[in-house]
Amino acid sequence: MDSDDDFMSAVSSEDDVLPDDSENEDMSDAEDFDFDDEPDPDLGMSKDFGVKKKVPFDINFKVFHPSDIQKQQDDLINEVNMILDISKEEAAILLRHFRWNKERLLEDSMDKQRQVFEAAGLAQTSAGPPRLETIPGFVCDICCEEGEGLQSFAIKCGHRYCVDCYRHYLSQKIRGEGEAARIQCPADGCNLIIDSRSLDLLVMPELTGRYHELLNRTYVEDKDTLKWCPAPDCQNAIECGVKKKELDKVVPTVACDCGHRFCFGCILNDHQPAPCELVKKWLKKCADDSETANWISANTKECPKCNSTIEKNGGCNHMTCRKCKHEFCWMCMGLWSEHGTSWYSCNRFEEKSGTEARDAQARSRVSLERYLHYYNRYANHEQSARLDKNIYQKTETKMVQLQKESGMSWIEVQYLNSASQALQTCRQTLMWTYAFAFYLARNNLTEIFEDNQKDLEMAVEALSGMFEKNVTELSDPKLKVEIMDKTAYCNKRRIILLEDTAANLAEGRWTFNVELTSGAAASSSHRR
Amino acid sequence: MPPAAGFATKRLGKELQKIHNSLPPGIDLVSAENFEEWFLDIRVLDSNPLYKDQTYRLKFKFSSSYPIEPPEVVFVKLPDRPIPIHPHIYSNGIICLDLLGQQGWSPVQNVESVCMSLQSMLTGNTKDERPPGDEDFVRANRLRPKDIDFFYHDNNV
Ligand SMILES: [Zn+2]
Ligand SMILES: [Zn+2]
Ligand SMILES: [Zn+2]
Ligand SMILES: [Zn+2]
Ligand SMILES: [Zn+2]
Ligand SMILES: [Zn+2]
Numbered sequence: 001m002d003s004d005d006d007f008m009s010a011v012s013s014e015d016d017v018l019p020d021d022s023e024n025e026d027m028s029d030a031e032d033f034d035f036d037d038e039p040d041p042d043l044g045m046s047k048d049f050g051v052k053k054k055v056p057f058d059i060n061f062k063v064f065h066p067s068d069i070q071k072q073q074d075d076l077i078n079e080v081n082m083i084l085d086i087s088k089e090e091a092a093i094l095l096r097h098f099r100w101n102k103e104r105l106l107e108d109s110m111d112k113q114r115q116v117f118e119a120a121g122l123a124q125t126s127a128g129p130p131r132l133e134t135i136p137g138f139v140c141d142i143c144c145e146e147g148e149g150l151q152s153f154a155i156k157c158g159h160r161y162c163v164d165c166y167r168h169y170l171s172q173k174i175r176g177e178g179e180a181a182r183i184q185c186p187a188d189g190c191n192l193i194i195d196s197r198s199l200d201l202l203v204m205p206e207l208t209g210r211y212h213e214l215l216n217r218t219y220v221e222d223k224d225t226l227k228w229c230p231a232p233d234c235q236n237a238i239e240c241g242v243k244k245k246e247l248d249k250v251v252p253t254v255a256c257d258c259g260h261r262f263c264f265g266c267i268l269n270d271h272q273p274a275p276c277e278l279v280k281k282w283l284k285k286c287a288d289d290s291e292t293a294n295w296i297s298a299n300t301k302e303c304p305k306c307n308s309t310i311e312k313n314g315g316c317n318h319m320t321c322r323k324c325k326h327e328f329c330w331m332c333m334g335l336w337s338e339h340g341t342s343w344y345s346c347n348r349f350e351e352k353s354g355t356e357a358r359d360a361q362a363r364s365r366v367s368l369e370r371y372l373h374y375y376n377r378y379a380n381h382e383q384s385a386r387l388d389k390n391i392y393q394k395t396e397t398k399m400v401q402l403q404k405e406s407g408m409s410w411i412e413v414q415y416l417n418s419a420s421q422a423l424q425t426c427r428q429t430l431m432w433t434y435a436f437a438f439y440l441a442r443n444n445l446t447e448i449f450e451d452n453q454k455d456l457e458m459a460v461e462a463l464s465g466m467f468e469k470n471v472t473e474l475s476d477p478k479l480k481v482e483i484m485d486k487t488a489y490c491n492k493r494r495i496i497l498l499e500d501t502a503a504n505l506a507e508g509r510w511t512f513n514v515e516l517t518s519g520a521a522a523s524s525s526h527r528r
Numbered sequence: 529m530p531p532a533a534g535f536a537t538k539r540l541g542k543e544l545q546k547i548h549n550s551l552p553p554g555i556d557l558v559s560a561e562n563f564e565e566w567f568l569d570i571r572v573l574d575s576n577p578l579y580k581d582q583t584y585r586l587k588f589k590f591s592s593s594y595p596i597e598p599p600e601v602v603f604v605k606l607p608d609r610p611i612p613i614h615p616h617i618y619s620n621g622i623i624c625l626d627l628l629g630q631q632g633w634s635p636v637q638n639v640e641s642v643c644m645s646l647q648s649m650l651t652g653n654t655k656d657e658r659p660p661g662d663e664d665f666v667r668a669n670r671l672r673p674k675d676i677d678f679f680y681h682d683n684n685v
Contacts, residue, residue, distance in 0.1 A: 141636045142539070142595060142596075142635045142636060143535070143538060143539050144538070144539055144542040144543075145538075165596070165635065168535070168593070168596045169596050169635055172593060172596045172597060176597070176630075177630055186634055186635050186636065187634060187636055188634035188636050188637060189634070
């Protein structure tokens with residue numbers, strides 16, 4: 001347990017460090033995490049709090065590349081292989097059985113090797129390397145084939161089948177069922193695991209690749225502190241110490257080296273400031289109510305003045321009708337000219353009370369309106385973020401043109417790139433502030449939150465408007481400075497908002513109008 | 529590497545030969561006209577009042593990967609062949625039994641051994657009930673039995 005000691009000595013000099021209560025928590029949670037008593041990597045946000053001054057919504061994590069994952073596994077396998085005097089393939093089977101908890105494995109194997117080996121699906125006897133055999137009089141129990149020269153194979157249990165059947169069986173397990181770490185002997189009721197050397201001997205090379213890939217996956221999947229980056233084609237994994245039961249206190253956003261930002265708790269795209277459980281509830285609600293809400297998310301609306309159909313083609317909410325030049329807000333359809341000063345009314349839903357709420361019909365209408373208010377804004381930012389992304393792709397071309405027109409260098413036009421990225425991240429955050437706000441019960445903190453939301457929203461719309469200007473306008477150096485300033489301002493407003501929401505979440509100061517159960521109550525299903 | 533054509537056929541041919549010679553008591557072959565679909569009847573041999581004097585019809589469907597993949601086995605309803613009442617048998621004949629799932633299946637199992645397992649599953653049962661949620665399941669299910677992810681929560685029934 002030397003890493004625990006390291007941790008203690010590392011922080012004992014700090015006075016303001018939070019007490020490390022992870023040990024106690026592990027005890028109470030023992031049945032959920034059977035093998036979770038290994039030393040925690042020093043990654044949890046509470047632990048590091050006193051060591052390094054960090055913004056409260058920033059959590060510690062580490063990106064693992066495929067070679068790192070492989071090396072960690074190989075190191076553990078080699079170590080167990082040497083200490084226990086078993087083959088590497090057997091060491092790997094044991095380690096997988098113990099979910100890569102080496103200390104636990106060694107301890108248990110010293111005490112009760114027989115039981116441990118049996119539970120892990122390892123034979124007690126040691127035999128030579130696996131080989132194919134031709135045995136006179138052999139009849140295969142799977143295909144009922146017999147005959148001279150029929151090649152057969154058995155692992156240490158001695159259940160022998162012909163090579164052809166073995167290959168079909170393994171191919172079905174690997175390709176059909178995606179199984180690798182726990183492929184058992186084909187015999188009925190035999191729990192012995194087929195090791196990787198036997199497998200390599202039996203199956204075709206193209207299947208071996210898939211098999212080892214699946215084996216590697218189990219390393220990450222078996223460890224609660226490791227998760228795959230969900231970005232398509234990304235092979236990296238992320239290590240993070242935030243535990244399931246902490247998810248009502250922290251939104252653990254991590255960023256992979258591939259650029260993808262996601263929540264370590266639920267693997268969805270970054271959803272700060274809303275905690276995972278609210279996100280789950282919100283997405284379910286949106287799916288359930290999608291028909292009612294469909295009309296809002298539509299890409300087209302009618303101009304409030306001339307009724308001609310207008311398609312939203314950029315991320316900005318400031319719409320100008322091509323036909324009548326009427327300027328209005330996409331979200332509320334109100335006059336744009338009023339928005340400079342009264343954006344407020346577009347951002348916050350005024351709770352309706354009194355007479356209207358008295359009869360049941362009105363109440364349900366108010367509750368639908370309330371939902372639609374937040375959903376409208378949520379969907380709007382979701383859509384705008386998507387459109388901003390397209391615009392960024394077009395921006396590449398724009399940046400090239402701008403270089404020509406203004407004589408700026410490639411480096412000098414990078415500010416458009418930064419602006420585009422700021423727009424993406426800020427919209428992502430804004431989007432989730434509306435889901436967050438939907439579940440937020442009013443207290444003395446909600447006003448600050450709404451002000452922060454409003455400030456960020458205004459800044460983002462302003463930046464989005466500048467960002468969409470054409471190349472000729474953009475070559476004005478004054479606009480460049482404005483865009484750079486606004487980009488920095490957007491990023492700053494986003495951090496201010498997230499700092500506030502994260503700090504209050506960590507302290508449990510928000511009240512939600514739904515129950516937050518935290519990660520402790522894992523949902524159990526009757527199907528698997 | 530999917531098994532070559534004829535892999536299942538060969539094995540089923542051998543099984544059929546054996547079945548024609550003899551079958552355990554309470555199990556009868558009804559028809560085996562091809563190597564895709566067979567019908568068998570089973571009866572419970574003891575005097576379990578739940579199944580007394582009843583015969584049940586089983587339908588086996590084999591894929592070309594049989595016996596590497598399990599067969600699809602369901603009870604079928606006919607005027608004189610009811611669906612046996614059992615906490616693991618839905619009223620549409622679908623059976624929730626781990627040995628028929630990919631995890632529980634072993635390629636050394638065969639038609640005869642599956643029939644015997646079902647026989648003993650009935651013999652040992654005392655509960656006059658369908659699986660929980662039977663009605664909803666029967667109404668909503670459009671999946672083939674092999675695609676249903678059963679959770680075998682109680683293998684002792
Ligand atoms: Zn064979
Ligand atoms: Zn075996
Ligand atoms: Zn990645
Ligand atoms: Zn999450
Ligand atoms: Zn118009
Ligand atoms: Zn508006």
